[in-house]
Amino acid sequence: MSDLTPTTDTPHIPYRxxxxxxxLSTIEHEHDELLTLNMGPHHPATHGVLRLLTTLEGEVVRDxxxxxxxxxxxxxxxxxxxxxxxxxxxxERMDYLSYYFNAMxxxxxxxxxxxxxxxPRGQYLRVIHLELNRIASxxxxxxxxxxxxxxMSVFWYGWRDRDLILDLFEMSSGQRMHTRYxxxxxxxxxxxxxxxxxxxxxxxGFPARMDQYEQLIDQNEIVLQRLRGVATVDEQTLxxxxxxxxxxxxxxxPWDLRKAAPYSSYDxxxxxxxxxxxxxxxxxxxxxxxxxxxxxxxxxQALDGLPxxxxxxxxxxxxxxxxxxxATSMEALIHHFKLVTEGFRVxxxxxxxxxxxxxxxxxxxxxxxxxxxxARVHMRDPSFVNLQAFKPMVQGAYVADLIAAxxxxxxxxxxxDR
Amino acid sequence: xxxxxxxxxxxxxxxxxxxxLRARDMLRGALDGPDLDAYVExxxxxxxxxxxxxxxxxxxxxxxxxxxxxxxxxxxxTVASRVDIARFGFxxxxxxxxQADLLIISGRIxxxxxxxxxxxxxxxLEPKWAISMGxxxxxxGVFNNYAIVPADKFMPVDLHVPGCxxxxxxxxxxxxxxxxxxxxxxxxxxxxRYGGRGxxxxxxxxxxxxxxxxxxxxxxGGGKGTSA
Amino acid sequence: xxxxxxxxxxxxxxxxxxxxxxxxxxxxxxxxxxxVAPRAVPATLERLRARGYRFLxxxxxxxxxPEEPRLxxxxxxxxxxxxxxxxxRTRVTIAEPTVPSVTPEWxxxxxxxxxxxxxxxxIFEGHPDLRRILMPEDYEGHPQRRDFPVGGEPVLFTHNExxxxxxxx
Numbered sequence: 104m105s106d107l108t109p110t111t112d113t114p115h116i117p118y119r120x121x122x123x124x125x126x127l128s129t130i131e132h133e134h135d136e137l138l139t140l141n142m143g144p145h146h147p148a149t150h151g152v153l154r155l156l157t158t159l160e161g162e163v164v165r166d167x168x169x170x171x172x173x174x175x176x177x178x179x180x181x182x183x184x185x186x187x188x189x190x191x192x193x194x195e196r197m198d199y200l201s202y203y204f205n206a207m208x209x210x211x212x213x214x215x216x217x218x219x220x221x222x223p224r225g226q227y228l229r230v231i232h233l234e235l236n237r238i239a240s241x242x243x244x245x246x247x248x249x250x251x252x253x254x255m256s257v258f259w260y261g262w263r264d265r266d267l268i269l270d271l272f273e274m275s276s277g278q279r280m281h282t283r284y285x286x287x288x289x290x291x292x293x294x295x296x297x298x299x300x301x302x303x304x305x306x307x308g309f310p311a312r313m314d315q316y317e318q319l320i321d322q323n324e325i326v327l328q329r330l331r332g333v334a335t336v337d338e339q340t341l342x343x344x345x346x347x348x349x350x351x352x353x354x355x356x357p358w359d360l361r362k363a364a365p366y367s368s369y370d371x372x373x374x375x376x377x378x379x380x381x382x383x384x385x386x387x388x389x390x391x392x393x394x395x396x397x398x399x400x401x402x403x404q405a406l407d408g409l410p411x412x413x414x415x416x417x418x419x420x421x422x423x424x425x426x427x428x429x430a431t432s433m434e435a436l437i438h439h440f441k442l443v444t445e446g447f448r449v450x451x452x453x454x455x456x457x458x459x460x461x462x463x464x465x466x467x468x469x470x471x472x473x474x475x476x477x478a479r480v481h482m483r484d485p486s487f488v489n490l491q492a493f494k495p496m497v498q499g500a501y502v503a504d505l506i507a508a509x510x511x512x513x514x515x516x517x518x519x520d521r
Numbered sequence: 522x523x524x525x526x527x528x529x530x531x532x533x534x535x536x537x538x539x540x541x542l543r544a545r546d547m548l549r550g551a552l553d554g555p556d557l558d559a560y561v562e563x564x565x566x567x568x569x570x571x572x573x574x575x576x577x578x579x580x581x582x583x584x585x586x587x588x589x590x591x592x593x594x595x596x597x598x599t600v601a602s603r604v605d606i607a608r609f610g611f612x613x614x615x616x617x618x619x620q621a622d623l624l625i626i627s628g629r630i631x632x633x634x635x636x637x638x639x640x641x642x643x644x645x646l647e648p649k650w651a652i653s654m655g656x657x658x659x660x661x662g663v664f665n666n667y668a669i670v671p672a673d674k675f676m677p678v679d680l681h682v683p684g685c686x687x688x689x690x691x692x693x694x695x696x697x698x699x700x701x702x703x704x705x706x707x708x709x710x711x712x713x714r715y716g717g718r719g720x721x722x723x724x725x726x727x728x729x730x731x732x733x734x735x736x737x738x739x740x741x742g743g744g745k746g747t748s749a
Numbered sequence: 750x751x752x753x754x755x756x757x758x759x760x761x762x763x764x765x766x767x768x769x770x771x772x773x774x775x776x777x778x779x780x781x782x783x784x785v786a787p788r789a790v791p792a793t794l795e796r797l798r799a800r801g802y803r804f805l806x807x808x809x810x811x812x813x814x815p816e817e818p819r820l821x822x823x824x825x826x827x828x829x830x831x832x833x834x835x836x837x838r839t840r841v842t843i844a845e846p847t848v849p850s851v852t853p854e855w856x857x858x859x860x861x862x863x864x865x866x867x868x869x870x871x872i873f874e875g876h877p878d879l880r881r882i883l884m885p886e887d888y889e890g891h892p893q894r895r896d897f898p899v900g901g902e903p904v905l906f907t908h909n910e911x912x913x914x915x916x917x918x
Contacts, residue, residue, distance in 0.1 A: 144637055145587060145641055146616070147616035151589070151590070151593070152637075171882060171883065172633050173637065175631045175633065175668050175884065176590075176657075176664050176666075177668035177892060179893060180667070180668075180892055180893050180897075181663075181666050181899065184899050196590075196591060199590055199594065200594065216778065243594065259602055262598060262602065263602050265598070266598065266601070266602075269598075279595075279686075279688065280594065280686055281685065343855070344856050344857050345804065345805055345856075347806075358829055363829075452777050452778065453782070453823075454778055455807070455823075455834070455836060457806070457834075464806060468807070468811075468825075470811055478895075479811040479812070481811070483807040487860060487861070487864075488807075488857055490860070491857060491859055516590070517590050520631070521883075632888075633883075633884065633885045660902070660904065661901055661904070665902060665904070667898070668884075669901075
């Protein structure tokens with residue numbers, strides 16, 4: 104479409120050559136034999152299609168270049184083409200393990216643009232599902248991380264517990280993944296009668312399971328040898344690279360948006376932010392395990408204090424009226440018609456709405472131009488930014504440590520590539 | 522030698538004794554005619570080599586670990602303990618495509634990834650099958666835009682599993698359908714439909730869907746010299 | 750957020766330091782934004798860093814089609830100790846899409862500026878390795894511009910099967 108000739112020194116480099124790792128002569132090495140090894144995009148470490156161009160000296164990593172884009176879906180472009188309501192399922196599939204968070208970021212941004220209040224019951228239901236999703240995401244991290252380290256049993260255990268959480272999601276919304284449960288103005292539907300009991304059953308049993316996993320892994324000599332003191336990065340480097348989330352908290356910085364800038368009634372709950380001390384792989388592991396326990400506490404408190412009332416804003420200009428009203432009220436029918444065909448219009452404005460996802464700061468930037476479709480939706484994905492910190496993590500480490508560090512980094516390629 | 526005939530005991534004991542005696546006669550070569558036919562029918566299974574091979578292949582798919590996006594998570598959930606495809610024999614996921622015979626394309630294929638998928642499919646050895654899991658790889662899915670390619674466009678797919686993402690039970694059902702297909706229709710309909718002979722050699726003149734064969738990425742065009 | 754008066758004070762300071770750099774301020778839904786000229790972006794970010802906004806959370810671009818200048822780049826800054834956010838925005842035209850890169854001082858902008866180059870065509874001068882990150886490296890065009898078509902395949906149903914060519918035809 105545009106015939107852009109760069110006016111800077113960026114030369115036009117033919118395709119394959121651009122992927123060379125580095126000017127090999129500039130890399131510090133001792134033995135004069137550097138090997139460029141390509142890992143991915145198809146490799147068994149199940150973190151998605153990440154391609155790592157590593158320059159090795161023996162088994163030591165001297166340089167690494169992550170190449171992404173292998174699952175680029177054009178989500179942001181597709182979102183410009185759809186009404187606000189229809190953007191939610193599109194945007195949910197971005198970071199495919201924390202789908203509620205993607206929807207929450209987008210809906211939060213749109214609600215800020217519309218100046219729309221979410222009723223308290225809706226906020227509490229959102230919190231319950233967000234924290235359940237956080238536990239599910241961390242369980243998959245634990246499962247695949249254990250698989251990468253060689254601890255295959257954890258893989259099965261993680262999935263066993265995740266299936267329990269997905270049962271809860273299926274109860275409330277009908278879908279296991281990508282549930283479209285969080286909508287602009289609240290949540291899609293109220294929780295069914297058996298949900299609370301089943302959720303409490305889960306939260307009652309989960310800490311005991313966590314105890315079992317910790318007994319297996321925490322003091323395990325192999326795990327300690329592989330994770331302790333490996334891939335340490337100090338806090339300032341991480342802040343320079345824009346890293347947030349469990350990676351930053353492992354270095355000791357207690358930055359968590361749920362406490363710092365609470366959204367959606369997170370300030371009603373009493374929970375702690377686990378932080379590490381050194382910032383090595385072991386700290387990252389312990390931080391995420393502790394976060395799962397804190398999430399269980401939040402869910403319990405939210406269920407205890409779940410307020411009565413509407414779960415969706417009563418403003419019919421933005422939220423669908425309940426079906427039974429359509430038979431009696433003309434306005435409800437007109438609102439329903441307008442919402443379903445064209446969708447609601449958002450007055451012009453630009454808003455940046457950050458939340459705390461399992462991987463860090465997930466933010467949604469929405470620019471509205473007054474029509475029923477957003478003019479720009481950009482998701483600031485934490486994995487995309489955190490991946491830049493991968494190089495200082497593994498520089499000078501062994502290839503095996505690279506795999507462990509990648510597991511502890513917890514990148515989700517869907518979020519990186521969008 | 523004196524032959525004494527005793528009355529056979531009745532009931533289960535009697536049947537067992539009868540079978541024993543028949544087996545003894547068979548081994549001595551003393552069975553004949555309809556007795557022999559009945560014996561063979563009861564105990565010996567005849568089949569063709571092809572059917573036996575298909576039975577072995579179909580019951581032991583070795584999927585390649587090929588997870589792209591969200592469907593990969595549900596694929597891993599299919600392997601996990603609730604819906605356990607190890608019950609059917611498919612738990613040996615091989616990382617190397619040289620050792621795998623089933624490619625489950627789980628997730629959306631971007632245009633940067635398409636040549637990679639094709640290359641991996643080509644690296645697999647015959648016989649091989651491909652399942653396109655989920656809506657994004659079967660058709661374009663939720664994202665009908667510039668960045669995605671449906672799997673059918675550049676590689677032959679044997680089975681499509683719809684869903685976004687398909688439930689683990691749905692994927693298990695799909696794999697079992699593929700198994701049924703392998704057991705009963707081993708000629709693999711798509712090959713005869715598009716005149717393919719395998720993916721490494723395509724005899725260009727004989728192919729009906731000519732344009733497609735020449736446009737597929739990564740196919741080393743066979744020409745007349747290579748044999749199927 | 751710095752409130753509206755705080756934002757005006759910051760804008761005032763920037764205007765005093767560099768005439769013509771700061772173009773306008775905006776305070777919408779409690780979020781503060783500064784619009785600056787492209788050449789002043791690194792200096793503005795450094796001044797804000799001195800004021801405490803030491804964390805660059807996000808660098809993203811957008812296309813303001815049909816308003817000119819079309820391409821915009823936004824820098825979201827965060828002050829962790831005061832929990833304050835401020836946004837620095839700049840706009841460039843398609844004809845001259847250059848913005849000085851902030852990657853040397855803010856390493857987090859590396860991949861993010863590459864993504865803006867890939868999707869919109871904004872050229873960041875001084876970026877150590879400006880090439881496409883999400884699209885294949887030899888792709889032509891900048892997909893997220895508003896005049897780039899969404900693309901996609903026609904969906905084959907039985908009713909349009911005879912008229913819509915399949916890939917094998």
